[in-house]
Amino acid sequence: TVLARHANQPQALVQILRELQAEQGWLPREALMAVAQATGRTVADVEGVASFYRFLHLVPVGRYRVLFSDNITDRMQGSVALMERLCRRLGVAPGAVRADGRVSVAPCSCTGLGDQGPALLINHHQVITRLTEERVDAIADCIERQLPPAQWPAEWMQVEDPVHRADVLLGTPFAPGSALQAARALGRNGTLEQVQRSGLRGRGGAGFATGLKWELCRDAPGAQRCVVCNADEGEPGTFKDRVLLRRHAHLVVEGMTLAAWAVGARRGFIYLRGEYRFLLEHLQEVLRQRRAAGLLGPDIQGEAGFDFDIEIHVGAGAYVCGEESALLNSLEGHRGTPRIRPPFPVEVGYLGQPTTVNNVETFCAVAHILLRGGDWWASLGTPKSTGTKVHAISGDCARPGVYEYPLGTPVERMLEDCGAADTQAVQVGGPSGTCLSVTEFGRCIAYEDVPSAGALMVFDRRRDMFEVARNFAHFFAHESCGFCTPCRVGTELLARRMDKLAAGHGSRHDMSVLQELDTLLHQSTHCGLGAAACNPLRDTLLKFRPSYERRLQSLHFLPALDLDAELSIARAATGRQDAAAHWPPSHPTTP
Ligand code: SF4
Incomplete structure (x- = not known):
């Protein structure tokens, strides 16, 4: 059974619930109670976890x-x-x-x-x-x-897997085990030194120095360490990790094994986003092949004491789990709520163990760095942004797909290569990134100019950039984990205010409310999701203001919400449908 397959482990809760749901279609309360009893968790806890993830259902959904x-x-x-x-x-x-x-x-x-x-x-x-x-x-x-x-x-x-431009990561043949052999010849410290010399920075978006992260993890106190591959690329517009996982899975797993070698970890996880469930069998087969070849498991490549193995954890439809501390909570079978930091995962990560969490592409880069040396990688790109970067390009272009360039490449070069024409805007790094207008296409993708986690969405002049920003506002409202009030409420208010403008009921007052929301969200949310939620609004207001202005039809203040509709929940709770329970009341009420 599902529970036996996971040995009733409480930290496997998300996997258990996913698999039970796959069998039963949804998660009835009796199933949750059985899971709670078997895993030693409370029913409320199990229910709380199940209700967090969009792909888990506590009420029947269609077959x-x-x-x-x-x-x-x-x-x-x-x-x-x-x-x-x-x-x-x-x-x-x-x-x-x-x-x-x-x-x-x-x-x-x-x-x-x-x-x-x-x-x-x-x-x-x-x-x-x-x-x-x-x-x-x-x-x-x-x-x-x-x-x-x-x-x-x-x-x-x-x-x-349309790869239209390959460089060192996508275009160089790779023999499984070759980078590990090179790393073992260098020793654990020598391996870390090469990664540090390369200047590699994490490809998941934050750009933290990979070598420093590994060093902090290695040096943190703890008997067990862990390596996690963040394959939860949920930023709208990105799909390059999908291609890396399908075409270069050995490279990803080899990079993870190199990290384990450098930091002294014995256990690893691939956190695969729920939407990429279709990759699971392929990845399991790669892990099986590597175990059979002595590249995973005990005494890897015959090196006594070099033990490392990997499990795959499939997510359940929560964008916020791309944030590394939320991902760790999910991996431990909890709601994917971002943790308070410090302590950082390199000190207190999976089950309290020092843990290095790196992106799929970062692990691919590490494998090549160990084969050709840190100095070689540092010679690519720019001094502050070394190496190459893989991008997912989509939208208004003739050749959507995956493109790899040295960091420091101008956006206009990418637009030319993907066959974009009459482009008015490019959203770099997904909704939480930066929106560039036509005067900025000479800017470069690099940490010191325009950083990117790897998504470029192209918009030509037919597109209404207000509608682009409105779609992104709804995305953030949908994906807010609800933990902190400014984000839970603020993202919803933002989306509704944009809807009001779209319906033609906007006034100048709405513009000032939008700007207040931007300030609030930017300054007071618990994690980056809330802080970034107004980025598309801010960029498009600045660069495409006419698309907002033409929606400001009304000279008068119009409320942003239908008060009577908002009262419907209170009416349902109190069982009232009389005239006085509506707004405006249809007759005066007496105290
Ligand atoms: Fe959750 Fe949003 Fe707060 Fe982040 S900012 S913890 S996503 S509610």
């Missing part, structure tokens, strides 16, 4: 659970109309479950397939790419015929 990727590039390719079409064909309202319980259709955050969208997920397990009206109609037929998704046409689920 066919269809989730349309709602990233802005999917929308630009017609995803909204396609979702409406599927809903019409199936007779189900968006977000609802059909009366017969067979199907539900809803939007979800970016599925990491922006190069081959519009895309959707079926039952959190299978992806369907390149949606068209014909494909949507055929999906509806499959659902009505109750055909299991495994029997649907295989070409619908085909995921391609």
Whole structure:
């Protein structure tokens, strides 16, 4: 059974719940109670964890659970109309479950397939790419015929890896075990020294020096250490880790093993985002091959005492788990709430052990650095931003896909290579990154200029940049983990205020409220998600102000919310539907 497979370990809770749900379709209370009893956790705790993750369901959802990727590039390719079409064909309202319980259709955050969208997920397990009206109609037929998704046409689920520009990471052949051999010849300290000489900085977005992170982890007190690969690339518009995991999984795992060698870890995890569940079997096969080849497990490559192995943990649809301390909480079977830092994970990480968490691409870079030397890597890119960087380019361009360049490459070069024309804006680094306008395309992707975790979304002059920012505002409101009030409430207020402008009810007053929200969110949230939530608003207000101005129709103050609608929950709770329980009341009330 699922619980036995995980030896009733409480830290495996998210995996246990995921797998139970895959068997039962949803998580009834009896199942949660059984899990609580087996794992020694309280029912409230288990319920609290299950309710945190978007891909876990405490109420029945359709036996066919269809989730349309709602990233802005999917929308630009017609995803909204396609979702409406599927809903019409199936007779189900968006977000609802059909009366017969067979199907539900809803939007979800970016599925990491922006190069081959519009895309959707079926039952959190299978992806369907390149949606068209014909494909949507055929999906509806499959659902009505109750055909299991495994029997649907295989070409619908085909995921391609379009690499249009390869440099050292994507273009150099790699023999599994070769970097490990080089590292063992250098010794543990020599390995760390090469990573430090390379100047490599983490590719997940924050840009922390990898060698320093490893040194801090190695030197932190603790009997056990841990290495974690953050494969939770949830930033809308990015999909380069998907390609690295599919085409270069040995490189990723070798990089993790090198980290284990350098810091003295025996245990590792790949935290794979839930939307990439379709990569699980492939990654498990790579781990199996490496164990069989003596590249994982006890005494790696015959080196006595060099023991290291890796488990894969599949996420459950929470963008915030890309933040490393939230990821560790999730790995331990908790809600993916970011931790208070310090202490940092290098000191107190997985189960209190010193832990180094690095991005997929960072581990790939490390393997090449050990083969060719830290000085070689440092000679690429710029002095402050060494090496190459892999980018996922999507949106209005002829060749969406993956491109690798030395850091310091100008955005205009990338636009030229991907076949972008008449471009008015590029969103670098996803919604939490930077929006560049046409006068800034000469700027370079580098930590000292425009840093990027690896996503470039291209918008030509047909696009309304207000609508781009509004889509991003909804993304942050949807993904706020709810832990701190400024973010939980502020992101929702931001999205609603943008909706008000979109509906043509905006006034100058709304613009000042938006700016107040920007200040509030930037200064008072617990983690980077809330702090970055207004970045798209700030950039587009500054650079594309006319797209806001033309929505300011009203000279008068108009409330941003429908007070009567807001009171509906209170009316439901108190069982009142009389006139005095509405706003405005239809007759005067007496005390
Ligand atoms: Fe959660 Fe947002 Fe607060 Fe981060 S800022 S802890 S995502 S509520």
